[in-house]
Amino acid sequence: MADFFERYKKIKSTNIKKKKIEKPKVVVAGRSNVGKSTFVRHMTGKNVRMGKRPGVTLKINEYDMGSYILVDMPGFGFMHGVDKKVQEKIKDEIVHYIEGKRDEIATAIQIIDAGSFIEIVERWDKRGEIPIDIEMFDFLNELELNPILVVNKMDKIKKPQWDEHLNKILGTLGYKPPWNQWEFVVPAILKEKEGLDEIKYKIMERVNGFKSQKIV
Ligand SMILES: Nc1nc2c(ncn2[C@@H]2O[C@H](COP(=O)(O)OP(=O)(O)OP(=O)(O)O)[C@@H](O)[C@H]2O)c(=O)[nH]1
Numbered sequence: 310m311a312d313f314f315e316r317y318k319k320i321k322s323t324n325i326k327k328k329k330i331e332k333p334k335v336v337v338a339g340r341s342n343v344g345k346s347t348f349v350r351h352m353t354g355k356n357v358r359m360g361k362r363p364g365v366t367l368k369i370n371e372y373d374m375g376s377y378i379l380v381d382m383p384g385f386g387f388m389h390g391v392d393k394k395v396q397e398k399i400k401d402e403i404v405h406y407i408e409g410k411r412d413e414i415a416t417a418i419q420i421i422d423a424g425s426f427i428e429i430v431e432r433w434d435k436r437g438e439i440p441i442d443i444e445m446f447d448f449l450n451e452l453e454l455n456p457i458l459v460v461n462k463m464d465k466i467k468k469p470q471w472d473e474h475l476n477k478i479l480g481t482l483g484y485k486p487p488w489n490q491w492e493f494v495v496p497a498i499l500k501e502k503e504g505l506d507e508i509k510y511k512i513m514e515r516v517n518g519f520k521s522q523k524i525v
């Protein structure tokens with residue numbers, strides 16, 4: 310994965326083609342089990358497969374939302390009970406999809422799990438590796454996709470600790486506190502539809518911005 314990210318980081322904004330697209334895509338990315346399919350199910354009303362077992366979504370699924378196409382990605386990163394080769398194939402597919410369709414994508418939604426994010430990031434740091442979630446977020450920003458960061462499963466964090474926790478998460482991504490100065494962040498409890506309206510609003514802002522871009 311790191312190789313891919315490094316390669317695409319070299320893409321200059323001037324190289325990003327602009328195309329007139331009727332229905333741009335909005336991609337939903339994130340580590341396995343963070344709640345991507347839960348989100349897509351709420352958005353579409355469709356019976357998207359979800360599960361307690363990570364790796365439930367193994368292929369890329371597209372849903373027509375009228376003014377845009379919502380794309381449910383498989384989870385990236387380590388998954389219990391999923392073959393290493395399959396994991397590699399999944400990451401390659403995600404990166405190739407986003408890179409190949411860059412000029413059709415209005416924005417990306419990266420979902421993280423509020424409960425395990427810090428712990429996972431620290432574990433990678435200790436091994437001297439750049440955490441995959443951070444690489445993904447940087448990658449989406451490098452491609453100028455103006456990603457929305459959904460911090461899901463906030464029900465796992467006690468309410469009085471929300472601000473401190475969100476500041477810490479944003480800190481690991483290189484953003485200074487307070488977290489709420491950053492427009493792209495949405496704390497959420499997607500299983501209870503909390504945060505859903507705010508995400509929808511931000512999607513539409515980005516979709517409308519994409520459609521009104523000047524084509525040169
Ligand atoms: N505590 C809590 N659990 C949630 C929340 N949202 C989703 N979940 C649960 O998290 C688990 C995984 O949800 P999915 O939507 O299948 O996750 P996914 O990201 O699509 O997973 P993959 O398809 O494996 O990549 C399910 O058991 C959900 O019910 C939430 O806000 N809080």
Ligand SMILES: [Mg+2]
Nearest residue numbers: 345346365366
């Ligand atoms: Mg899924």
